[in-house]
Amino acid sequence: MKSKDLQLAVNNKYENGDGPTKIYHDLAGVVSLRTIKLWVKMLNQTDSIDLSHSPGRPRTVRTKANISKVKYRLAQKKQISSRRLAAEINISRTSARRILHGVYNVQNDRVWAISRAEADRQGAIHQKAKFPTKAMVWLGVCTQGLTELVIIDHGTMNAEKYINEVLHIALMSGNRMLGDD
Numbered sequence: 206m207k208s209k210d211l212q213l214a215v216n217n218k219y220e221n222g223d224g225p226t227k228i229y230h231d232l233a234g235v236v237s238l239r240t241i242k243l244w245v246k247m248l249n250q251t252d253s254i255d256l257s258h259s260p261g262r263p264r265t266v267r268t269k270a271n272i273s274k275v276k277y278r279l280a281q282k283k284q285i286s287s288r289r290l291a292a293e294i295n296i297s298r299t300s301a302r303r304i305l306h307g308v309y310n311v312q313n314d315r316v317w318a319i320s321r322a323e324a325d326r327q328g329a330i331h332q333k334a335k336f337p338t339k340a341m342v343w344l345g346v347c348t349q350g351l352t353e354l355v356i357i358d359h360g361t362m363n364a365e366k367y368i369n370e371v372l373h374i375a376l377m378s379g380n381r382m383l384g385d386d
Contacts, residue, residue, distance in 0.1 A: 211236050212254040215244050266300040267307075275304045279317050283327050343371050345378060352378035 211232070218228045225245050229238045244254045274294050279285065291301035305317060318324035341362055345352030355371050362371075 212244060215241055216248060216254060219245055219248055266296055267303055271296060271300070272304055272307075275301065283317070343375075345375055347382065349382040352382070 214232065215228055215236070218231060223231070225238060225241045228241050228245075229236070232241075247254050271294065275290065278290060278294060287301045287305055288298055290305075291298045294301065318327060341357040341360075343355040343357065343362070353374050355374050357366060357370060360366070
């Protein structure tokens with residue numbers, strides 16, 4: 206729930222005659238009891254729960270204007286580093302990264318995009334085979350040389366495959382290298 210929704214719920218419950226502790230238990234601790242008491246005090250004094258100003262330090266760099274500058278700049282040039290983007294907009298690299306992390310998917314390495322579909326439209330289609338084909342390879346090595354390479358395309362090696370597909374090639378190559386003794 207957003208803060209405004211919670212304030213509205215507290216306001217409705219207070220107007221129905223519920224006290225701060227009852228409201229706290231009804232909201233299952235989503236808002237602290239102290240905050241509910243503060244809101245009830247505001248309701249008694251001003252009949253509304255309005256903060257005169259939002260708490261905290263005002264934003265100076267990560268403003269809507271700078272966020273829109275970043276979006277516009279990325280719409281112009283898709284492949285740009287966060288360092289170069291920060292230099293062009295005249296903000297710090299950290300602020301540029303915060304804007305990018307807040308707005309865009311950071312896993313897209315070179316193309317900053319809001320969604321995967323937009324990244325695909327911008328030319329960042331990278332397809333990767335999930336289960337690439339496998340090949341089993343057998344090769345014999347000794348001081349006299351190498352045997353012929355045996356490639357087994359399907360399945361894994363077991364005794365039956367070794368006897369049927371590898372052993373006769375290994376014997377022929379071994380006899381050729383070492384002699385028939």
